[in-house]
Amino acid sequence: MLIFITRRVASMVLTMIAVSMLLFAALEVNIENVAVKVLGPYSSLEQREIWLERNGYFDPIYVRYARWLGDFAVGDFGESIRFKTEVSEVMVPRLINTAILALCVFAVVIPVALVLGVLSGMREGSKLDRSISVTSIVTTSVPEFASAPLLSVVFVFWLGLLPGTSGMAAGFDPIQLILPAAVLIIYDFGYVTRMTRASMAEVMTTNYIRTAVLKGLPYRRVIVRHALRNALIAPFTVIMLQVNWLLSGVIVVEYFFAYKGFGALLLEASLNQDIYLIEACAMVAVFVAVMTQALADIGYTYLNPRIRFS
Amino acid sequence: MAKKDLRDENGKRIHPYIPELCEQLRTGDCDRREFLRTASLLGVSATAAYAMAGKILGEEAPVKSAAAQEPKMGGTLRSAMAVQRMDDPSTYDWEEMSNQTRFICEFLTRTGTDNVTRPYLAESWEASDDLKTWTFKLRQGVKWSNGDDFNADDVVHNFTRWLDPEVGSSNIGLFSGMVEETADGGKRMIDGAVEKIDQHTVRLNLSAPNLAVPENLYNYPTAIVHRGFGVDYEADLASNPIGTGPYELSEFRVGEVCRLRKRAGYWAGDVFLDEIHYIDTGDDPSASIAALASGQVDHVHEVDISAIDLIERIPNAVLHEAVTAQTGVARMQVDKAPFDNLKVRQAVAACMDHAKVLEVAYRGRGKIGENHHVCPIHPEYFQLPALTRDVEKAKALLAEAGVELPLRLKIDLGQADAWHLAAMQEFKQQLEPAGIILELNPMPGASYWDIWDKTPFGFTSWTHRPLGVMVLNLGYRSGVPWNESNYANPAFDAALDEASATLGAKERQAKMEKVQKILQDDAVIAQPLWRSVFSATTSMVKGYSIHPTLYHQFEGVWLDT
Numbered sequence: 100m101l102i103f104i105t106r107r108v109a110s111m112v113l114t115m116i117a118v119s120m121l122l123f124a125a126l127e128v129n130i131e132n133v134a135v136k137v138l139g140p141y142s143s144l145e146q147r148e149i150w151l152e153r154n155g156y157f158d159p160i161y162v163r164y165a166r167w168l169g170d171f172a173v174g175d176f177g178e179s180i181r182f183k184t185e186v187s188e189v190m191v192p193r194l195i196n197t198a199i200l201a202l203c204v205f206a207v208v209i210p211v212a213l214v215l216g217v218l219s220g221m222r223e224g225s226k227l228d229r230s231i232s233v234t235s236i237v238t239t240s241v242p243e244f245a246s247a248p249l250l251s252v253v254f255v256f257w258l259g260l261l262p263g264t265s266g267m268a269a270g271f272d273p274i275q276l277i278l279p280a281a282v283l284i285i286y287d288f289g290y291v292t293r294m295t296r297a298s299m300a301e302v303m304t305t306n307y308i309r310t311a312v313l314k315g316l317p318y319r320r321v322i323v324r325h326a327l328r329n330a331l332i333a334p335f336t337v338i339m340l341q342v343n344w345l346l347s348g349v350i351v352v353e354y355f356f357a358y359k360g361f362g363a364l365l366l367e368a369s370l371n372q373d374i375y376l377i378e379a380c381a382m383v384a385v386f387v388a389v390m391t392q393a394l395a396d397i398g399y400t401y402l403n404p405r406i407r408f409s
Numbered sequence: 410m411a412k413k414d415l416r417d418e419n420g421k422r423i424h425p426y427i428p429e430l431c432e433q434l435r436t437g438d439c440d441r442r443e444f445l446r447t448a449s450l451l452g453v454s455a456t457a458a459y460a461m462a463g464k465i466l467g468e469e470a471p472v473k474s475a476a477a478q479e480p481k482m483g484g485t486l487r488s489a490m491a492v493q494r495m496d497d498p499s500t501y502d503w504e505e506m507s508n509q510t511r512f513i514c515e516f517l518t519r520t521g522t523d524n525v526t527r528p529y530l531a532e533s534w535e536a537s538d539d540l541k542t543w544t545f546k547l548r549q550g551v552k553w554s555n556g557d558d559f560n561a562d563d564v565v566h567n568f569t570r571w572l573d574p575e576v577g578s579s580n581i582g583l584f585s586g587m588v589e590e591t592a593d594g595g596k597r598m599i600d601g602a603v604e605k606i607d608q609h610t611v612r613l614n615l616s617a618p619n620l621a622v623p624e625n626l627y628n629y630p631t632a633i634v635h636r637g638f639g640v641d642y643e644a645d646l647a648s649n650p651i652g653t654g655p656y657e658l659s660e661f662r663v664g665e666v667c668r669l670r671k672r673a674g675y676w677a678g679d680v681f682l683d684e685i686h687y688i689d690t691g692d693d694p695s696a697s698i699a700a701l702a703s704g705q706v707d708h709v710h711e712v713d714i715s716a717i718d719l720i721e722r723i724p725n726a727v728l729h730e731a732v733t734a735q736t737g738v739a740r741m742q743v744d745k746a747p748f749d750n751l752k753v754r755q756a757v758a759a760c761m762d763h764a765k766v767l768e769v770a771y772r773g774r775g776k777i778g779e780n781h782h783v784c785p786i787h788p789e790y791f792q793l794p795a796l797t798r799d800v801e802k803a804k805a806l807l808a809e810a811g812v813e814l815p816l817r818l819k820i821d822l823g824q825a826d827a828w829h830l831a832a833m834q835e836f837k838q839q840l841e842p843a844g845i846i847l848e849l850n851p852m853p854g855a856s857y858w859d860i861w862d863k864t865p866f867g868f869t870s871w872t873h874r875p876l877g878v879m880v881l882n883l884g885y886r887s888g889v890p891w892n893e894s895n896y897a898n899p900a901f902d903a904a905l906d907e908a909s910a911t912l913g914a915k916e917r918q919a920k921m922e923k924v925q926k927i928l929q930d931d932a933v934i935a936q937p938l939w940r941s942v943f944s945a946t947t948s949m950v951k952g953y954s955i956h957p958t959l960y961h962q963f964e965g966v967w968l969d970t
Contacts, residue, residue: 263699
């Protein structure tokens with residue numbers, strides 16, 4: 100197990116280094132471009148030269164890359180051009196906001212999707228299974244950019260029940276979380292339900308479940324004691340992957356509801372070509388992606404004795 | 410014999426042109442609006458100008474309507490607007506930036522929604538007969554928020570910064586008469602261009618006549634900062650928010666929120682609103698409307714043309730419209746192939762059906778453009794013969810230019826305004842019959858502003874300015890920083906100088922014929938339309954009217970709660 104974890108961590112680090120190289124190549128190799136972005140299009144050639152010199156941009160490229168990577172490792176991301184402040188000062192509150200949104204989404208999606216998925220997979224082809232399946236397929240097929248305006252029209256413009264934007268300008272307000280969370284929940288719960296259902300249905304066809312049923316165990320006991328333990332391994336991985344989606348895949352929702360989260364920040368950074376902010380956001384997104392994947396793998400291995408003991 | 414100075418009943422010298430102006434109003438050679446505007450530009454106070462006009466035209470003084478509501482004090486106005494950087498006001502390039510700052514730092518003059526420029530931090534001004542020397546009397550008793558007195562040193566400091574190329578302010582183009590070229594091709598302020606006469610008097614000495622000085626002083630990068638700005642402390646307003654205005658900065662986060670709080674001791678008396686909050690609802694225009702619909706904001710800075718029906722359907726929402734000289738121009742760099750060939754540019758311009766583009770891209774809400782960047786609402790606008798689309802002429806021009814057909818062109822455009830893309834899609838279809846294939850290259854708004862003055866062919870938006878000559882001086886005069894087309898025509902510069910130096914509306918209009926004709930014939934731009942702009946408020950917001958430049962003037966705004 101320890102060897103396995105070490106290997107996973109090593110591959111995680113390697114992935115991140117590879118991505119950092121790509122990022123560096125894309126954004127930092129053309130130093131003239133960096134100076135223009137930082138000093139603005141009206142800066143003179145002389146100003147740019149002085150700035151580049153002062154910030155060590157004329158050093159050999161491997162020195163610059165090493166220094167850049169070192170700064171990143173200790174959390175020094177540089178200064179944001181748009182926000183005129185340390186990148187981390189902008190990014191951390193945004194990450195927290197997105198985490199709050201993600202928690203709300205998970206708090207609903209995980210219980211709902213697991214229960215529905217299990218109910219649906221328990222008796223494949225039953226009426227209950229069909230209705231759950233149809234519902235989850237329909238909700239998952241409506242993309243966020245369609246469901247967000249739809250919910251907004253109904254609850255903001257028509258019924259006037261909910262606030263139209265979620266910028267939290269006057270401080271934290273849970274009511275403002277309802278619409279963005281609802282859009283994400285509607286999109287996501289169907290997917291997790293389907294995955295859980297598939298896993299549950301597969302377990303239900305195995306021999307040991309058939310044996311348990313045939314030897315006369317109560318159905319309830321078969322499900323809770325025998326089936327669930329194995330059926331929930333696959334959804335665990337799926338749920339871990341949703342963390343990644345909730346971090347950088349929520350751009351549409353955050354943009355639509357003016358929610359000040361990480362996805363919206365990523366968009367703002369790229370629209371304004373705020374190069375240090377783009378770099379930091381990209382690295383954080385990659386870190387979360389590889390981290391959740393590694394955790395999913397480790398967790399899967401731990402939960403599944405067939406892999407654990409092989 | 411020395412010319413005798415004309416003086417008013419208070420013994421103040423009045424500009425010698427005033428009697429003639431009165432005569433013009435009497436004979437109908439100039440209208441009431443133009444009279445008010447010119448008279449106040451020449452130093453007649455707005456009250457006196459309105460009174461003069463009333464007397465000449467035999468109008469009764471307006472009686473205050475009995476039904477008018479008494480304004481209520483207090484409350485917070487929440488406005489949905491992008492919250493952008495607040496560093497050096499002289500380098501601002503968006504009106505949103507200037508609006509955030511507008512209630513902290515004030516201007517020397519102020520142009521109202523009626524296009525009349527009135528005194529502000531300058532109490533009065535006088536122009537010499539040749540319009541080269543402008544003397545501004547500054548208001549006394551104005552205090553900076555740090556307790557210092559506002560005086561001539563502040564104004565001199567601002568002019569010195571604006572005209573220093575190192576600062577990078579676009580004001581250097583506005584006040585070109587105060588700038589000279591250095592030996593190495595750079596620019597610098599002429600010695601003595603700004604002169605402190607006494608503690609509260611400043612004189613500007615221009616090398617060329619300019620009528621629009623007072624109006625230029627209300628342009629968005631001309632907010633007056635404290636004399637220590639960039640000297641005693643860093644040139645960053647957000648960290649040193651010292652101003653003369655009625656509000657002070659209480660909270661500021663780029664991209665999120667800018668809160669302003671009423672401060673005590675404002676020179677012009679009390680304002681109604683306790684606080685003004687700017688709330689950033691992001692780039693999605695529908696978000697600000699959703700915020701208005703759900704009562705999260707009281708004012709939406711700008712409503713896109715695509716959303717005006719939506720506003721009209723929201724209960725308690727009021728749509729405000731201003732006809733403006735805001736526009737977008739498909740401008741061609743005259744020193745880059747194939748646009749270095751006049752005939753190619755003329756062919757491109759000849760293909761445009763202006764009315765059709767206005768209808769398709771802007772729902773007909775505005776006026777058609779005429780490729781010379783002077784708007785029918787400008788007082789000096791000269792009506793040239795109407796342009797008509799002429800594909801045959803375009804083909805002939807291309808043949809004369811000897812270009813191979815089809816001619817492939819690529820235009821860069823920002824996507825921040827949806828109508829830009831719609832306008833260029835329509836234009837693309839209009840160019841096709843002449844054998845010109847236009848490729849559209851839409852990009853994010855910010856990316857476009859990186860290349861707006863570099864791309865050979867681009868579609869650039871220009872904001873409203875109260876006089877036609879102002880934008881021509883900023884964007885088409887040879888060598889000014891915002892000359893995005895690299896257009897350099899001495900004949901045009903000379904004609905523009907002459908028009909800019911002419912006081913009377915009639916005479917200036919006559920001189921504009923030449924200016925507009927040169928620009929139109931040189932086909933530097935294909936300009937489809939002048940657009941109306943819209944904003945929205947809830948019905949609770951009183952005393953608000955939309956400014957054609959979207960500048961916020963909330964001093965008279967109050968909330969009927």
